Amino acid sequence: MYQKSSTLNHIVAGFTAVLIGYTSSIVIILQAASASGASPSQIESWLLALGIAMGATSIGYSWYYKTPILTAWSTPGAAILVSSAPNYELPNLIGAFMFTGLCIFLTGLISPLSKALQRIPAPLATAMLGAILLPFCVRAFAPITTTPVLFLLMLSAYIASQRLLPKYTMLILLVIGIVSVFHSDNNVLSTTTFSFAHPSWVTPNIDLSIILNISIPLYLVTMLSQNLPGIAMMKTYGYQSPVKPILFGTGAVNMLFAPIGGFSLNLAAISAAICMNEEVDKDKNVRYKAVLWAGFFYLCAGVLATSVVSIFLSFPTEITHMLAGFALLGTLLMCLQTAFQSKLYREPALLTFLVTLSGVSFLSLNSTLLGLFVGWVYSLTLKTNSSE
Known part of the structure; x- marks a missing residue:
């Protein structure tokens, strides 16, 4: 019985991590692809590349190291593209993506660079993480002004499940969220066309100007705003992060998938926390299985990129904000305790x-x-x- 409930928790945590990761930033990814001059088929290819890259690396790393290592795209990196990409041609941007991957790859090879990431004092790293998590948790309470009934239902369910069935808290909240989506729009499934995504190759072009203005900023943002918090998150939960292999591998995969739209690949931090807490499994040594499921859902999202966009975007922002905020309350508390201890x-x-x-x-x-x-x-x- 325990084995079945534990597996269910792994599935729910993995799905929730992917759900939150997609719904919180997929619009920015779509905007970045559009700003880069990508056609609709190329935008589909971007999502396919990112889904496969994130799924393969999450499953591979987590299975090999038996540690919850979740990868993700760089949302801050996508924000850079939204503002800067219109000034450049798409082949040049693809070249910039490959150079960014090369920089990350080299960071994994050069020991002083990778070791520097591990020398950040834990209280400072967790304070930084707490500041990143706080807005997500605060936004969970904003829907009380727009959808008070749904908010009170979700909050009540969270409090009750935390007291009575803490292992199933996210499952209960997910069910309530999904039911509310179908209740508000009965045509969600009927208006969604299920189809498989196809890769669209763009031959990269290397340009010094775009390397300085796109590649380097994208590399710095990815390392400092994504990989560093991701490493800190793993430390916070007591996991040793294989920094060099992660940087080496994600950089290589980034270069490999760049021509079909893989602009960035890095450690996840906020969504990864959902797969690391005690609600996933009391035994921290098997929580990596939640990331295996997350990797599976990543792959599904990539293959069904065209369809998954419409499905994820059908979730109202109020629901995604509440799911993210309630899921991260425990992590925020732990970050603050560690930071100021x-x-x-x-x-x-x-x-x-x-x-x-x-x-x-x-x-x-x-x-x-x-x-x-x-x-x-x-x-x-x-x-x-x-x-x-």
């Missing part, structure tokens, strides 16, 4: 948290990097003063 790093962690949360940018540095930098500098001054 050490007296030495308490104030630096607070600065990291606040600067990251502010969303400010300075000298082309985003708030994630700024927050980490400010907290790190302040922690060094505290260490210097304590040693004098």
Whole structure:
């Protein structure tokens, strides 16, 4: 009986991670592809490439290391493309994607670069993660003004299930969300055409200008806003992350899939947390099975890219916000506890948290990097003063 319930939790966690990952950012991916000048068939190819790349790497890494290692696309990277891609031709952009993959690949090969990621103090990294998670959790309560009945139903279900059936919390919330979607629109399935996606090849062209203006920013954002939080997330849950193999492999896959639209591949952080907490399985050594299921759903989403877009977009934003927020409440609590537990790093962690949360940018540095930098500098001054 336990084995069956455990498997069900793995399936639900894997599906929820993919659901949240897609619904929270697929619109940005579609905008990035459109801004890059991709045709409808090429946009379909982008989603196919990303689905297969994320599914294959998530399954491969998690199975080999028996650790929940979930990969994802770079949402901040897609945001860069939305604003910058219209200035360049699609073949040049594809070349930029390949060069970004090469940079990540080399980071995995060069030990000082990969080791530097592992030297970030845990309190600062979790403070940064907490700031990233907080807006998701806050948005879970916004629907009370637009859909109060559904919100109260979801909140009540969350509280009750956490008390009575904590293992099935996300399953219960998912069922309520799906039922509400069909209740509001009976034509969701009838208006969806199920078809298989096809790859569309674009021959890459390497241009120095686009490497400087697209490849390098995309590499930095992917490493600092995606891979770093992903590594921190694994550390937070007590998992040792094989940093070098992950960077080496994701960089290689990024280069391989770039000509058909694989613009970015990196560690997941926010959605990965859903596959790492105790609600998935009390035994942390088997939680990787949730990522295996997530990888399977990634593959399905990629193959059915044309259809999956319409299905995922049929979920109202209120439902996706509530699913994401309620699923990450426990993770947010753990991040805050870890960030402010050490007296030495308490104030630096607070600065990291606040600067990251502010969303400010300075000298082309985003708030994630700024927050980490400010907290790190302040922690060094505290260490210097304590040693004098």
